[in-house]
Amino acid sequence: MFVETGRRINYFLKYVFLKNYCILKLFMIYCLMCTMKYVYIKNVKIAKTAVSAPLADVGDAAFRIMAKRFGAAYSIGEMTSAKGLVFGDKKTAELLKITELEREFGTPAAVQLFGSEPESMAKAVEIVLSHPHDSPELPDIIDINAGCPVNKVVGTGAGSALMKTPRLFGEIVSSAVKAAESLNKSVPITVKIRTGWDSGSINAVEIAKIAESAGAAAITVHGRTRTQMYSGKADWGVIAELKNAVNIPVIGNGDVDSAKSCMEMYRQTGCDLVMVGRASFGRPWIFRDIQNCITKGESPMESAPSLKTRLGIMKEHIELSVKLKGERVAMREFRKHAAWYIKGIHGAAALRAECMSLETLDDINRLITRLIPEEVY
Secondary structure (H helix, E strand, C coil): CHHHHHHHHHHHHHHHHHHHHHHHHHHHHHHHHHHCCEEEECCEEEECCEEECCCCCCCCHHHHHHHHHCCCCCEEEEEEEHHHHHCCCHHHHHCCCCCHHHHCCCCCEEEEEECCCHHHHHHHHHHHCCCCCCCCCCCCEEEEEECCCCHHHHCCCCHHHHHHCHHHHHHHHHHHHHHHHHCCCCCCEEEEEECECCCCCECHHHHHHHHHHCCCCEEEEECCCCCCCCCCCCCHHHHHHHHHHCCCCEEEECCCCCHHHHHHHHHHHCCCEEEECHHHCCCCCHHHHHHHHHHHCCCCCCCCCCHHHHHHHHHHHHHHHHHHHCHHHHHHHHHHHHHHHCCCCCCHHHHHHHHCCCCCHHHHHHHHHHHCCCCCC
C-alpha cells in the first residue's frame, strides 16, 4: 500500500515538474523573442546581432552556411564583377549562386557586385533579379562594393577607387536602384565603403549622403582608409559621425573580433548593425557568442569550444564544401580554412604545412585522428 502510494506521488511530482518545465521553456522562448531587436533594410527584417561580411575567395556557400548555422543575422556572397556578369562569364555567375541550404535558416541572403560603369551595373542588377520570385537564387539584398582595396579592383576604377570619384559613385548607385525599380522588384540596394582613400581625404560622410540621395537602402562602412588596407586601427569615430549624418541603416565594420568588441561598437557608434569579417575565419562560433550576448545577456567573453568540438565543426564545414563543390575542388580551397581552424592549438605551425597539402576527406580524417586519438574515422 505504502509502496503504491509512493509510486503515485512520484508520478505526480514528475508530471508537475515536466509541465512546469515546459511552461518555463516556452516562457524563455517568448522572452528571447521579446528581447531580440530587429533592423529593417527597406522591407528586409534583420536580427540586430552580427552580419557575415562579403569575403572574396573565402566566403563561399559553405562558409556562409556555417556562419548562419552559428547565428549570423544575414550573409553576403563573394564580390562579383558586374561587367563579367554582363559578358556572360560562367565563373562570375557562379559566385552569385544562393543555395537551398542557405535558405533553410530563414535569414536573408545578399549578393555583392563591383564595377565602375553605371550601365554595366544596371544590366548586372537586371540579370541578378531575373530569377523567379520563389527562386532561392533571388537575393534579398544587392550590395555594391565601393570599399575593396586590392589593386586589381581599384585599378579598374571600382572598389575603394570610387571614394575618389563621388559623382561616378552616385551614378552607379542610382543606376542600380533604378534597374531594380524598373523590374518592380522590392530588393534593396545597399553599399559598402571605407572611411576614405587616405588619411588626407576622409569623405565617408559625403559618400554616404550621396548613396542615400541615390536611393541606397543602407550603408556599410569599414573604419579604415584604402591606403591602410587591413593594417592599423579602424576609426569607429567616422562610423559614429556617418550614423548621425544619414537616415538609412548604418552597418559598422572593422576590428570586431569578439562579442565584447561587437557590443562596444554598437555602444560607441550607435550603428544599426555590426559586420564581422576576418575574425570569423576558422571561428564561425563568433556569431553564436554575439547572438547569446545580445539575446541572453551572456558574458561577452569568447566561449572557445574544446579541441574536439572545434575539429568537429571543421569536419562539418569541409563535408559541406565537398557536397557543394566535389572533393577535388573543395579540398584545395579548404586548405586555408583548415589552417585557420587549428590556429592556436599545440603544434599548429607544423600542422599548417600539412593543411596546405590536403587532397581528400581521408586526409582530414587522419589529421583529426592524430590530434584526437579517440576519434577514429
